[in-house]
Amino acid sequence: MKKNKYFFCLSYDGSNYHGWQFQPNAITVQEVIEDKLKILFGEKISIMGCGRTDTGVHASNFYLHCELVLQKYNLDQLCYKLNHLLPNDIAISEIVKVDDGAHTRFDAISREYRYYLHQEKNPFIDKYSYFYVRKIDLKLMRDAGNLLLSHKDFTSFSKLHTDVNNNDCDVTWFKINDLGQGKVEIVIKANRFLRNMVRSIVGTLLEVGTGKITLNDFNNIIDSKNRSNAGASAPAKGLFLHEVKFPEGYFTPNVE
Secondary structure (H helix, E strand, O other), rough: OOOEEEEEEEOOOHHHOOOOOOOOOOOHHHHHHHHHHHHHHOOOOOOOOOOOOOOOOOEOEEEEEEEEEEOOOOOOHHHHHHHHHHHOOOEEEEEEOOOOOOOOOOOOOEEEEEEEEEEOOOOOOHHHHHEEOOOOHHHHHHHHHEEEEOOOOHHHHOOOOOOOOOOOEEEEEEEEEEEEEEEEEEEEEEEOOOOOOOHHHHHHHHHHHHHOOOHHHHHHHHHHHHHHHHOOOOHHHHHHEEEOOOOOOOOOOOOO
């Protein structure tokens, strides 16, 4: 029987995983899902994700695609059975049939990350937020973050020696939200992100917010295209892939 292509919408807590993508000798989200699909279908099912989250990074909205022959299950049954097998830190919310040429990574038009930090000790959010005790100036951080929108090359915020053709990104949205009670949310949206990019940006923004560097310094760091000039990466636990968007009308109705 002909295999059809399906998109799975999912979320996961990245605390227990070495990122999304399969790695030898380290457990990843991709590996766990492929293992469970093999149980259901009796063969290896290769899956492709919409991106590569790093070790400890979370995703509240993520997509994968794969090709399947649905003989035993309809889509609702497959979603239910897969969730039953998966650990509680990975959840499938929906499975939809798509065109054969659809691709979760290459067809996504934007991705939005959100980073959370808190400045008042709080044991109930510490697993998903960075406790940063130094006083920060949010206005200065906002002004620095808005400079991102006028740049294209973000080599200064990229992990070194990655397998990409270029380090150009179109950052289309930046915002810092004061959530009250010492909680801060940093929102960045772009067409693509480099490895470690958001955490590097946040770490450098905190240097602006504490007065260690100026707005001009921040701009010069981007222009330098040198990762060693930027600040240390903020901890992974505060970072969430919040939203992945595809072109309007991209998904076709389920027919299974």
